[in-house]
Amino acid sequence: MNLKKLSSHIRGWSLARQMLALQIVVVGVTVAGGATLAFLQAGDLLRDEAAGTARAVAVSVADSPSVLAAMGDSAVLQPYAERVRRETGVDFVTIMGVDGVRYTHPNPAQIGHRFLGTIAPALAGRTFTETYTGTLGPSVRAVAPVRDARGRVTGLVSAGITIDRISARLREQIAGAALIGVLGLSVGGAGTYLVGSRLRRQTHGMGPAELSRMYEYHDAILHAVREGLLLVDPSGTVTLCNDGARELLGLDGEVAGRRITALGLPASLAERLSTGENRTDEIHMTGERTLVVNAAVVRSGSRSLGTVVTLRDHTELQSLAGQLDAERGFADSLRAAAHEAANRLHTVIALVELGRTEQAVAFATEEIRAAQRLTDRVVDAVREPVLAALLLGKSAEAGERGVELVITPDSGLDDIGLDSRDLVTILGNLIDNAVDAAMTGAPPARVEVRLRVDETAFLISVADSGPGLDPATAGEAFRRGWTTKGDGRGLGLAMVGQAVRRLGGTIDVGPPAGTAGPGIGETGTGAVFTVRLPLRGKEGS
Missing domain, CATH: 3.30.450.20 (PAS domain)
Known part of the structure; x- marks a missing residue:
């Protein structure tokens, strides 16, 4: 019973204390074993020496x-x-x-x-x-x-x-060996105490059971949490990566022990994570995801222990935000149309009150015909309802801003079975950027849109009459933060590039100003963005 109580009492010790006791026992047993072995060897040596001396004397x-x-x-x-x-x-x-x-x-x-x-x-x-x-x-x-x-x-x-004489000499040697053993035990005990003190500081005085539970909870939390979690040491090496981070960043193989710059992440994200600075709710684009990144530097006094990075998937929310922006655009277009309709209605009423009935009828009829022509043109060319509604809204919005939005005569599109949210993101942002570019160019401001389907792909081309893009910087247009406005907040084209990659497509910028091909880019200036999206089931045909 006493042994059971002692065992239970020892298990309640901290890990450092148990290690200290164990090491003292090990050192003590080692010194005692060494002293016993030395005693036995010394006895044999003294007997051999005595025999040799006696033989030499007897022979002499x-x-x-x-x-x-x-x-x-x-x-x-x-x-x-x-x-x-x-x-x-x-x-x-x-x-x-x-x-x-x-x-x-x-x-x-x-x-x-x-x-x-x-x-x-x-x-x-x-x-x-x-x-x-x-x-x-x-x-x-x-x-x-x-x-x-x-x-x-x-x-x-x-x-x-x-x-007796041999034993006396052996006792003299045992005294010296015992002194050396005591010194060795003292040095070993002191070293064991120092090791135990360091271990106690590093384990915070916790016992093996507590450390085991902490590891199990730690491991369970890392695998259960949906958000991504990375621990990066001050040198930029990843020390921990949970399942969520692997999925969000698209990482394969062993991640711990690798440099953050060697994980194949987008340059902007890798650069931000390796600087060892605090980050709050930064938006970053990967191949197919939009991530919200937070980074907090952990310090002990003035010494940096590394950076804790959390990642949240913002892709769905960003897509919904894009749809909300489109809906807001539609609402703004409707408000603009309502405002314009009210002005025209007042004009018609005023003409009637002035007794110019025929002029009022002609004015109203022409306005109705113009609106109907636009609607018929869009609906006839684009039978995908979401894109048709988007084009009607963008046409009204562009007209309000003084930009003519034209759908090329050779455009034609039926329901193609692609994700409508990604299509709205791609076409809506391309038109918005084209309108902004056209407004900075020489009048008249004009944007041309071409939508068509060939045997294997859906093509979207958007051209503007703006100043165009420098070919040397065209490749940077789809990087997060790139913008011609210089405010570092450009996100639209980055979202376009991400949506195109998600649909397995490609996007090109060109041709240079004045070299546009027939049917698109007839403005003769500005840039042409061409997106090619493979149709489902026809990628390999």
């Missing part, structure tokens, strides 16, 4: 001519053995006969007694080492044979170091 003494000459004489051999023992640092040097009787020993009382240990290999002429418990306790010892001139074994020499 056994090869000494003075030992061979004095073999059996304890009075001579004992002082010699003790001097060698003191000088070499071994614990005993024992010289004995082939029967194992000692001639020397650190304890003189042991002289004359039999040697405790193995001597058979030495009697056979082989030097060997072993660990054996003798009169001085357990020791690592070596036994070497003493040979005469004929090579016969005439005695034995044993040298050794006690285990």
